[in-house]
Amino acid sequence: RYQSTDLKKFFRLNKPKGEQIVWAIIGVFSLSQALQVVVTLQEKIPLPKELQSLIDTFKQMMEEMFKSLVTAHTFPELLFVIFVVAIVPSICEEILFRGLVQQNLERGLGTKRGFIITGILFGAYHLNPFLIIPLCVLGIYFSFLVAQSGSIWVSIAAHFVNNFLAALAVYLNLGDDFLVAGKPEELSMSELFGTSVVAVIVFATSTYYFLKSTKEQIA
Template sequence: MSEYCDPGLSPVQMAQPLPERKFRIRTVLIPVLFLGLHYLVINIAALLYMLAYIAITAAGGSSEILQSLQDPAYLESIMIEQYPQITVIYSAALIPVYLIYLILSGKRDQRSLLHEPVRLTAILPALAMMIGALGVTNIWFNVLYGLQDSIPFIENQMQDYMETAGAFSAESGYFWLILGVSIMAPVGEELVFRGIIQGELRKALPEWAAIIIQAVVFALFHMQFIQITYVLLPGLLLGLAYAWSRSIWVPIAMHVLFNFLGSALPAMIGTDETLGNILFFSEIAFILVGILAGLYFWMKNRNQNRQNLPGEV
């Protein structure tokens, strides 16, 4: 079989012939296994944390603990209120596993993990794209708010989302909110969705197909209709930035920024309507900047690929 050169790799890497793209069982198996692991560890961490929380806070002994465990509403309230701490726990467990797998896999196949040094010409447009995506998200939420009065399904989904969004409050403290939601969760998710899943898909499929599939999987994994609708665009941008920058650090930085501006900062602003409006409209105004930054990023990547493509022998 012939070999090919992947334009998503650096000039040094492209000098080394790579195996031909080929769909294998592992193309599906590896992403499914790691998605299952991600979901399992999240639930185990949540369960253990809730058990410990109830045991510590229960004043009435074992009888009160048992009663609390039988109250779904109480358990859900703990899950929401303590979500940042739970996020820190499961991310701390998963991140080392993902890193070890990616490092070992990268030794066998250099396409498994792209980790070139981060350049300003990549990170700045990538961050601008992500702020623009937040602006699009703001507009989309306004559309959904307008539709919920006439479409019961959207109304129910919005209510469900708002209850879930209670997890992004400052009640647990700014430290846990920023560490869990804005830093550790993005790192873990980028390693599994862009690093592992997109990394496996790009060995078997064209880059554009790998980017689309991982973005859809990323959105569906959130398992809440409203979240699915607005997470798809960031998922696509994260996948594009990973492929264009050839560095996992770029989508990690983008994801950290998105979660901070979209979740942590609004929680810190709280009920201050003036600051909330400034943040809201600033992100919307950044849509055009994000589009221009994306075009620059794309053209820079295209020109780089043309320079890197080896001549025919």
């Protein structure tokens, strides 16, 4: 009984409020949209021809590897892909990073530094240099959700939705770089800017209400 209670406390397996899950899901979706705009703008930065060619080759390899994992041609295949890329990672990675790593870092470095470093480690863990900044930002957001709510289930839900939408977008031929406004490469700078502004506003609003729904504030 003591061990089970201790593990529940350590891994923060507390039941969250329903509204916290809702605001976290809205938050991760809007954040991912804003980050996709950042990635799109990053790709527009002019580079020397040789360097650009090398980057394009490596990036294509990474994209093909990702698509080989998430591509599904039938609904049963889609269910399997969702299990592999959404359910398993959202549980296992959250237990590893938000459970083990974050808890220990918070104890040694304090809550804020602990969850920020955990998020950065999460981004580096995915070994994708082209998405290192977005992945670190997402990781920090997941860590923030746990630190603020006191429940790992909130980050598991947000992580699952993020990966699920990526898999679903590929299945629907929308691409893993899906934006609500359209295909990133076909959008003008003003459309990208407008998309990012709306995404940031929605993210800020969801974060405000998420914070409002939590009693415990970050120290």
